[in-house]
Amino acid sequence: MKFIITIFLFIESLIVSAQQVVNFQTELRRLSDISLLPQYMEGTVVKQISSYDRTGGNDDGFSGKYSFIRKEKGGLVILDAQGSGVIERIWTPTPTNDTLDFYFDGSSKPGLSIRFNDLFSGKVEPFVKPLVDAYMVGGYYSYIPIPYAKGCKIIFRGEKIMFHQVQYREYNQSYKVETFSLAGALAQKDLLRKVTNLWSDENRMISNFKYSGxxxxxxxxxxxxxxxxxxxxxxxxxxxxxxxxxxxxxxxxxxxxxxxxxxxxxxxxxxxxxxxxxxxxxxxxxxxxxxxxxxxxxxxxxxxxxxxxxxxxxxxxxxxxxxxxxxxxxxxxxxxxxxAQKKTANEGRFYAKWTHDEPATGQPYVFLEGKGKGHYIGTILQAQGKDYNNFTEFFEGDDQTYIDGELRLHGTGSEDYFNGGWYAQPGGWTARAGAALSGCTDYSIPLSRTGGYRFFLSDKMPFNKEIKHTIEHGPVNNRPVSYSSIAMYYADKAIAVSEPPSNTVTKVLVPDTVTFYTNFLRHITYNGGVDFKDGHALVKDKENNSVTINVNEVPDGRYEMYMNTLDATTDRIGIRIADVTKVYDWRTVALQPGKGDREVYLGDVDIKHNTVPVVPVSIMFRSEAAPGLIFNRIVLRKK
Structure with missing residues (x-):
């Protein structure tokens, strides 16, 4: 019996000695050493817990109903991961000053306590910028690794938590994971500085990556x-x-x-x-x-x-x-x-799947789908709405990633996938802006278009048999949309083949109709007797009423201009338009008194980008009586 126990202990010691060590240092290194990117991560699985609406609706955090696993005394459990692993990414557009307690390896005391805001503020080490960022195109994110040996539970010490995603990697027994400690993380200041310097360096050069030969x-x-x-x-x-x-x-x-x-x-x-x-x-x-x-x-x-x-x-x-x-x-x-360093057996070849598609309502847009072995490392997406009511609500779609037959990751919205948040809202996903791994490449409500990018370093997603990586299109975001994307991955061989680019699908679509909404981003400025009320424009005085329309995003050309009215107390109103060419004469426009959604033709305007800044379009109003005119959008249709 003693001999058998000795043999067992000897075998166990061999297994332990053969284990690959995973700790804060090794995981931090993966954020800067891109030579590791082609390497397979055998024995690991990437998963994500998020606040997505389990019914398929769009309550992905608004009510908080789906934002926690269960309630415990004094808080809400948002993650309860078992076994060995590492938290690789945390994202939210709605942080608070409430505390997050991280309980490691079954301990009854938190191994890390930090205000939710301070995960992203850059004020608390080792959570430093740009590995964390606050309000980058509407989202807050942290890529600081948080490893654990036997499990991790996160408790939010507040009454309500809204939108969030926690992405983590599970390791099997071939790895020895060392649990996060604040003291140990702070001891890696030199490595942390190396990573932050690389991410912060905007002078993109091959020498940044320290290759030899x-x-x-x-x-x-x-x-x-x-x-x-x-x-x-x-x-x-x-x-x-x-x-x-x-x-x-x-x-x-x-x-x-x-x-x-x-x-x-x-x-x-x-x-x-x-x-x-x-x-x-x-x-x-x-x-x-x-x-x-x-x-x-x-x-x-x-x-x-x-x-x-x-x-x-x-x-x-x-x-x-x-x-x-x-x-x-x-x-x-x-x-x-x-x-001259050849591909090794534990590395994949690089592939990029280019896709152009216009999925039917209710059908997801597919970034990558196929069978094989590899890992996913990057997405670039462009999305162009194609119908009359130009807007970007098609960016409500949730990303979903099925790996080896299992739904491993489910997101909370398209801009969220790209580490953003709050499209069409001031301070949110509203303009071109980016960081080292993610960002917004464009955003225009009038032109109904947007785009984003995201790269996966430490959080690359391995698959052994198959992967299906998609983003939702409908039923909530059910407008016709033209998508173009690149899905980047490493694999033994190509798991999906791109259609060769052709002239018919590579030309950039320019909408011939552009729409300015009164309740989003304020492309319309209100002057004199025009007020902004309940999301709409109200023309309330008889004279000295005007609005100014920012047409910077509108292509050159001559356009018919329409106003969509919701209410009026008079049957006619005087309109005077000014564009880049001249101030036009006053003309009378017929209205239909009372409530109703109606489109009214205002006149033709010219738009030319031959001045800096671009000359806006102005509309002046006058009437014999207070018009009580309410409208919700201005539409330009190219002639």
Whole structure:
């Protein structure tokens, strides 16, 4: 018996000694050492607990009904994870000054107590910016890792918690996880400073990533329409460390005719076959993204995502010809950085699935779906509404990620997925802004468009058999929408194949109808006897009434202008319009007294972006009696 026990203890000691150590230091390293990005994370599962509406509705935190697991004395339990793991990301648009208590490994005392706000404020170490951020396009996030050996329970010490997501990774027994301690985390100041310096450095360069043995292939080239050329051909194993193209201005515009194609190891289909503008984060014809890994500055396009291969790699550019365009030659410089370090058995190849789709109501938009082994590392999305009532409520959709047949992550809204919040609200998801791993690439209510990006470093999502990564389209957000996206992942082989880009789907859609709502973002300024009341505009005086419309986002052209009225106490009103060309004469517009949703034609206006700032459109009102006119939007239709 003694001999058997000795053998058992010996075997147990071998298992323990073979375990891979996971602690605050190792997890923090994964936020800066991007050479780790291609590596598989065997024996791990990524999950998320969030406040999403379990009925399929849109109460994703408003009432707080779905924002906790259970009540315990003095608080609300928002996470109760069992076994070994690490919290990799916490997000909310609604933090409070209430305390969060983190109980580790079954302890009856919290191992970490911190105000919910201070997870993101940057005022409490080790929760420092930019690894945490407050109100970045409406959302608050923290990527500070919080590991635990035998479980973690988070209790919110307040009466109500609203929107939140807690993403965490479970580790199996091949890992030895060391539980978070504040003292241990604070001892990693040098490593913490290294990560924060990298994330904060806006000078995007290959040297930021400390590769050794980097070689460069540099070319100058001119592409004519219909031509393609090889940028780099590497005939022995290695890894791409960076790709740079310049100048960025040649990829501006509504027509995305240039494509990048990357092929690994003699595969029949390119691993990357994407419009250049989309791949480097342009949005609706303009530079829009400068993330840590990929984007476009004023001086260059860059991609520093590591891409290992076994035998060979080909990077090419293709310039599609269009019969409807007068195309100039593409004159550019290219730089490809690579090393001789071949792909290892525990690494995947890099793939990018480009998708353009207009899903039917109730059908999700699919970023990536397929069978195989790998891990998901990035999303770039553009969304363009296509109907008359231009707005962006299609961004209500929840992301859902099914991995190996199980729903592992369920989000709370489209802008939430990109670490934002509160679209169309001041201080929220309302304008182009971004951080190292996530951000908003564009937002326009008048043009009914938006876009975002998110990259997964420490929180990359492994799959062993299959993945289906989607975002909801309907029934709440049920307008027709055109989506374009890039889903980035590593895998043994491609799990989904992109349709080759074509001229019919790469042209940026420009709506011929733009809408200005009185109750969102205040594109309309109220002057004199016009008030903003209950979300609508009220014209209340007989004279000296006017509104000014900010048309910065409206393309040049001549437009018919309409006003959607809700109520009026008179049957006619005088209208005088001013645009960039002139102040027009007064004219009388007929109204229908009483309540009702009616559209009234006001006249034609010209919009030209030949002045800085752009000249707004103004509407002046006068009437013989107090008009009591209430309207809720101004609509411009291109002639």
């Amino acid at each position: 980097v070689k460069t292939i540099e070319k100058e080239m001119q592409l004519m329409p219909g031509e393609s050329t090889i940028v780099a051909l590497i005939t022995s194993g290695g890894r791409i460390a960076g790709i740079e193209l310049d100048p960025p201005a040649i990829f501006d515009g509504l027509y995305k005719q240039a494509d990048i194609k990357i092929t690994w190891d003699d595969e029949a289909i390119p691993a990357v076959h994407v419009p250049v503008a989309d791949f480097f984060g342009y949005a609706f014809g303009e530079r829009a993204m400068e993330s840590l890994l990929i984007g476009a500055t004023s001086g260059k396009l860059y991609c520093y995502i590591p891409m290992p291969f076994e035998k060979n790699a080909t990077i090419a550019l293709e310039y599609r010809k269009s019969d409807e365009l007068q195309q100039e030659p593409l004159r550019l410089k290219t730089r490809v950085y690579y090393t």
